[in-house]
Amino acid sequence: MEAGDSMVCRRSHKRKLCEDESSRFPLNDLNHDLLERVLSWLPTSAFFRLTSVCKRWKSVADSATFKLACSQVPSRDPWFFMVDSQPHPSHQPIVFDSTEGNWKKLNHSPLLQLNQENRESCTDFIPVAASGGLICFHRADGEFIVNNPVTASCRRLNSTSRTPQSPIRAISMMSKAETFKLVLVSGELPNLTFREYNSTTDEWGEDIVLTRKADDRSVETETSDDCTQYFLSKCGNLVSTDIQRSPSKQYSSILTLKDGEEMLYFLSSSGTVVACNLTRRFFFEYPRLLPVFCEYSIDLVESGGQMYVVLLSEFLETASLRVWTWDDGIQSWRQIAAMPPSMSHKFYGKKVDINCTGDGKEMLVCVNSGQLCSYVMCNLAANEWVELPECNSNEKGREFVCAFSFEPRIEASIWGRM
């Protein structure tokens, strides 16, 4: 410890200007730029708590250079923006903070602000997509709102010049450092088109036709028209009436970059995974995971730029929840994770619906039926499954049917720029 001791001596010598050595605060030695860069590593909740330490720390929150430092933190633990099974205008949004492992009720409604400005009902807006630090809300008439749940900032997007004539199949958002875009896929298979919204110009592009990939053999052998009969899809022509569906999941899709090409995946109404290559403007369907006579609930999730299929199925008097990925090498689905049977068994016979969201390492599965409601977080790489604690919201019976995963980033700008 010699070096340490001698350093202390040197330090007190060097800092003899400090009148009272005991009042020395180590972070005061950091200049403002460095203080900002250190604080940018704080998890978001902790940062906001610690803005009440002193005025200097509070001033950091509004600093443009602090936001720049935050944008250089490569990733943040996700928050899950929960979607109520029975939305109510007086409900404040609830998120699950995966850093602190607890529920948080945001004390600002993202839509309230806009509501006040525009003097119209915003309760018809439902969350439909999320990316980076932003959540996108949609209303049936084609309006879109983008919101940063952490800062409560909200922006209405330029309306589509004309709403697509055919029904919307999928809505996806992708945000990069300083811009974001929305992608809308519409039409009936096999006649699909897509259009993009660009945050920089605040404009929507033209409809672009997606053609079916010519060598798409897998589909011909698998597709059959009467296969929807037992399928418990949230986006399908559904069969069973006691399955809960959320309108928020109606347009659920994921958007990734694969080998420099933009891929959008969504579930068709018959339960197949449709992959759209937006860059090369074609689409194809993956082969089914399970034979059509099985009852199951399915959803797609993204993790680390990969598309995964999450599937809850019932076999031999038990339920299993498995995660699959498409392996190009073997041209087949490959299982990469499975919920421990002891956890999934309780879903057997409950006709549950699963809704998933994920981004980065963690995935959240919302399991719902008339009888139960459970939220399970999974680390896909480690195959670790943890059931979340009960939501301690004081509104009774508040249950969530699905969630949107986002990164709590105070620098995420609804204007698509810093």
Place this chain on the structure above:
Amino acid sequence: MAPKNKNPNGENVVPEVQQKKTQALILKSSDGEEFSISKSAAGLSVAIKNMMEDDCAGGVIPLPLVDGGTLARVITYLNKHAEDGASDEDKRKFDEEFLSGMEVDVLCDVALAGNYLDIRGLFHDVCQRIVNGMKNKSVEWVRKTFRIESDFTAEEEEQIKKEYAWAWEGVDSDAD
């Protein structure tokens, strides 16, 4: 802590430095201490690398913003990360141990040096170590530990708490 020894020339050397065939370089701290370091290790600092490339150094590079104790620590880090055959796992373990023994004011000195010398990995690790120490702590604990006087009035503080009430949810306000 990196104990320092003198080599026969009277220069400070950090033990366990690999005796590399690459030429050595002298780094001079703000308080005049000189340290010998291999060029490959020194090159992990973008700032030193630039100085070597500009050849404005003439063999001795003065670092007027880094004191000897801090520089010794930084050199220990650089040597480990330049070591042949050290796996990423080795380095990760080393980083963990290297930082875990440091008090917060030492961490701040190393953060300053890491930033000044542009050693990105070190700077990020140190920042994370500093915030890890305070992320689960109450505002009071942070003030006490870092010896910060609040310059807010009670009303102002209450206002912040109200504005970001969610940030306090699920947190014991006096938790330390």
